[in-house]
Amino acid sequence: MATDTEKSNKMTWILLAIPTSAVLLPTCLLLLVLMLPTMVAFIVDGSRGRKFVITVGMMNLAGTVPAIVDLWGQGQTFQAAFDGMSNIFAWAGALMASGVGWLIFWVMPPIIANYQGIASRAQVLSLRAKQKKLIADWGDEVAAVVAEPYQQDAAETEEEAESES
């Protein structure tokens, strides 16, 4: 549930966005149209962190930069904005950049899975070495204990649970 502070922050952003969009209306219109892939990602990504939206959105934003620069070069008129919307290269830039974002999001899990596997095995080796040293220092009796269940940081665990949901 959003707190009062969060509501107040949202309101501040909205109040700032209205005059800005009024001043930069052609730019905003062009951005709104060219950021269409991000909006699709927003609809698809239902998770709380919205990492997919961020991934696609950042690349999408980078892809719209040439069209925005063109708009500003033509004096930020509505005509120039509509020209930008119908410019195939502007669309190509925005969509390709968004595609790179999609690609990043798609290839990252196997890379991370591999990395985590290697890291986990290395960690186990390191922990076993520590155990051997303890046995060497304190004798075999030190191992006559029941393993304590390992808990990661609470926040991390919570986050994982949320991402699973």
Add this chain to the structure above:
Amino acid sequence: MSEKPAGKGGKRGAEKGIELSDRYEVYPDQSLPFLSSPGCEAVAALDKRNPSLTMFALVCTRELAPRIDAIRSLSHVESSAFLTPRASGVMTYAGDNKRRFVIVFEQPRGERVQADPSASFQPLSEDDLIRGVITPMVANLREVGGRIMAHRAIRADNIFTSGGANQEIILGECVSTPAGYYQPVIYEPIDAGMATPSGRGPGYISDDFYALGVLIAVLSHGGNPVPDLSDQEVVASKIAVGSYATLVGQARVSLKLMEALRGLLCDDPAERWNIMDLDLWANGRHLSPKQATLSAKAARTFEFDGEEYNTARGLSFAMGHNWSMAQEILRDDALEGWVRRSLADEKCASSILKASRMSRMGGEGGGGGQDKSVGGVLTALDHLAPVRYKTISARLDGLGQALAIDFEKEHVPQMISEVVRSKLHKSWIEAQPSMRPEFVPWIRQADIIEGFVNRSRIGFGAERALYECNSGWPCLSPLLKDDFVNEGGDLLPAIERLAQNRIPDFVPMDRHIAAFCATRTKNLSDRLFNQLAEPSDKLDYYISVLRLFSEMQRSVGIESLPNIARWFAKLLSPITETYHFRSFRQQLAKGIDGATTSGDLAELLWLVDNENLRQQDDAGFAQAQREFAAIAGQITWHEEGALTSDAHVANISHRASAVVSSVLASVSIAAMSLIYVT
């Protein structure tokens, strides 16, 4: 006393002697049987400062220990008629490596007057007796009595002829065995004769005067005047007719000699002649001859074991020799009636009645009460007799000595414990017509025995009573059977020698050693013995022994005991394994090696009984266990795939995607901005 093997020297150069007190050499291989005392072998000795003197040494045993206090007292006697102990000490025999206590004397020039107690010889004339025997004996008794002690070995086979023209005798030694132990019964007053040899006690100078009287009778007779009587018959006769009548009887004795004999053989110690009487007599003053004071005779006899008795003393003596029948007698009131009616002794009769009733009550419950009652009745019948209890028969001053001599005999320590627990010694005191000053130390001794036998734990008990009551008695521990340790300071060196060649597997401690330590080492706390008595396990017991020995090392002032340290290091080696931390174990092993080399028992104790180190180890071990458990949990967590799970990988990859995308976008925007600007 110092000792070291001596080389060839003096006139005994053919053999190797053992040095004693830096002055004498003892030759264990050269036996001198004619100088041996009962229980002690005589061997040749040499005075290195005065090789012209012919010396001999008596080799004592641990079981019948020498009178150490008497040796100290008598070593300063300078009399030509006395065999003065010149030196004493412990020396190691080269042959069997055993350590024995030896006492060095100057050899008497003449021979023993009587070769053995049963031998006959030419009777001495009255003149020879007075000049050659009584005169030097008076001087000897003055010397001995002046040291508040008694000789207790005045007998014909322990006097020597001087070998000179004056024909004076030389009194033999009295220090190689316990006082009075080897004295034939005829030389002992009635009460000492009734006691077992071990229970005769150190005795009083009056015993020596009595023995002198017997000696005169034997010398004037040319041997034992009553050779056909057994020891028991001699005592019974002395009780019945008196010592003078028994030993002198109808023999022809001059009036002068008879006067001395009657005075010296008087059975009442208070009436017996003393040094003043002898002096007066020797100077020609005639004293009226003492008449024998015999027990009151009963109007009718009392039958016991087929014999008729008409005196309470005689009956008491007979009952003491037949304990089971004495118990039977107390089952009815016949004895009480006989004493009341025939002897008219109301006090004695009341005591017997009380004891008989106790006996009957005790008989229903067990034998202990009956035995106590018999002991009480015997004392009531004859208050001059020793304390008697079953096979124990000891004078009050002989209880401690009896405990020491007969300690290894079955049931003797137990019976002496029962004597003091039953308060028979107090009954004996109460039965005396008057309290005498000489009783006081013996009452205290009996109290000491009672106090210790009631505490059975190690360091106390009968063993402690033994060493408390016999100040010079050596430690009777089986571990020290080949040694002679009679001083606290000698114990640790003796144990050190035990481990000289090989470290034994057992701990050097038993009830005798503990009691000996407690008695002969100053400033040892009872706490040390309590710890010894209540060990939690074997190692704890070893540590308690080590603690006791380290206190003794400090107290005695011995700097280094490497063999004992090695012994305990071996016994306590498992203790290093009880530490968990390898580093501690290594430090401990190294420290123990160091302490063993230095022979410092306190340092060794500090290492093996270090509570601080133990706590550190325990705390560290607990921490290490927790750490191990935590690591095991982490390993399990990893092995169960916690990092490679879909949820975890998705979470990480989503975050990584957002970061990578953000960085890439930022770099792209920055690059494009640069292109457009330029």
